Amino acid sequence: MIATKSISEEILDLKKQRRAILLAHHYQESEIQELADSIGDSLELARAAQKFQGDVIVFCGVWFMAETAKILNPARTVVVPDREAGCSLVDSCPADQVRAFKQRYPDHEVVSYINTSADVKALSDIICTSRNAVQVVNSIPADKPVLFLPDINLGNYVKKQSGRENMRIWQGACIVHATFAARKLSQARAEHPHALVAAHPECPTDVLKMADFIGSTSSIIDWCIHHDADEFIVMTESGVSHSLQRRAPHKKYYFVPNENCNCSECPYMKRNTLEKLRDCLSTLEPRVELPADIMEAARRPIERMLAL
Ligand code: 13P
Numbered sequence: 001m002i003a004t005k006s007i008s009e010e011i012l013d014l015k016k017q018r019r020a021i022l023l024a025h026h027y028q029e030s031e032i033q034e035l036a037d038s039i040g041d042s043l044e045l046a047r048a049a050q051k052f053q054g055d056v057i058v059f060c061g062v063w064f065m066a067e068t069a070k071i072l073n074p075a076r077t078v079v080v081p082d083r084e085a086g087c088s089l090v091d092s093c094p095a096d097q098v099r100a101f102k103q104r105y106p107d108h109e110v111v112s113y114i115n116t117s118a119d120v121k122a123l124s125d126i127i128c129t130s131r132n133a134v135q136v137v138n139s140i141p142a143d144k145p146v147l148f149l150p151d152i153n154l155g156n157y158v159k160k161q162s163g164r165e166n167m168r169i170w171q172g173a174c175i176v177h178a179t180f181a182a183r184k185l186s187q188a189r190a191e192h193p194h195a196l197v198a199a200h201p202e203c204p205t206d207v208l209k210m211a212d213f214i215g216s217t218s219s220i221i222d223w224c225i226h227h228d229a230d231e232f233i234v235m236t237e238s239g240v241s242h243s244l245q246r247r248a249p250h251k252k253y254y255f256v257p258n259e260n261c262n263c264s265e266c267p268y269m270k271r272n273t274l275e276k277l278r279d280c281l282s283t284l285e286p287r288v289e290l291p292a293d294i295m296e297a298a299r300r301p302i303e304r305m306l307a308l
């Protein structure tokens with residue numbers, strides 16, 4: 001009898017042949033995270049892409065994250081299993097609208113969340129992620145007006161934390177985090193009275209007000225793992241349960257469903273599957289291709305953030 005290889009074995013073989021690294025965001029399916037060389041939040045994955053020495057980066061995350069990897073590695077091939085793995089925040093912020101804002105308010109420093117297109121990054125002064133957004137805004141001289149884009153909830157959180165008054169905020173939102181409701185969180189707290197609440201800063205202000213901890217996906221995981229408590233209500237995408245269960249299996253984690261569905265999953269992130277991952281390693285498509293001038297202009301604000 002001829003033994004057939006599993007899809008995971010095929011992926012690992014192809015990865016070796018291609019001299020590829022597999023980067024996976026915490027919101028990917030568990031079976032993808034299991035095969036990854038590096039799992040992380042958007043800042044950690046940008047750093048891993050920057051240090052990489054091989055030929056191919058397979059980015060199991062969403063398209064803007066892969067674009068960031070390409071901008072930091074222009075000579076390398078960067079692929080994503082599914083071209084439609086997008087992000088509602090990217091869609092909320094077209095480059096022509098940012099260009100029009102800059103023409104109208106040329107004095108503003110543009111701070112862009114990493115969840116933006118390469119074209120928008122190329123128009124930005126500095127990039128931030130959910131992990132360093134407060135630090136990035138605090139690094140800008142106090143008298144300089146700021147445009148923060150595109151996430152309204154993260155922007156409001158940063159404005160409050162930094163105490164900065166001269167800050168305009170774009171009106172974009174994440175379809176996952178922005179639809180967590182304080183009412184459902186209150187219900188979860190009543191059901192699990194000993195649980196602490198950890199929330200991603202893309203959640204609405206009334207949810208963040210109820211949180212014991214606010215941070216990026218990796219920061220939430222680290223906080224739950226190292227805290228003395230044993231029960232947590234986790235207000236982010238449920239893919240983080242993979243690392244939580246692996247690193248602290250004795251603790252309990254509760255996920256609150258979004259308002260308009262019965263899960264807390266990002267439909268864009270979940271477009272990537274093992275089959276599509278195998279196929280993209282085999283064909284090296286869909287591939288991130290960006291004009292050289294856009295990459296050069298977008299690299300400056302990313303490197304300015306990474307240098308902080
Ligand atoms: P992180 O920076 O926490 O990885 O967040 C990225 C993201 O898309 C959150 O929805």
Ligand code: SF4
Binds near residue numbers: 115
């Ligand atoms: Fe974009 Fe929200 Fe999905 Fe993150 S969870 S990739 S912000 S839509």
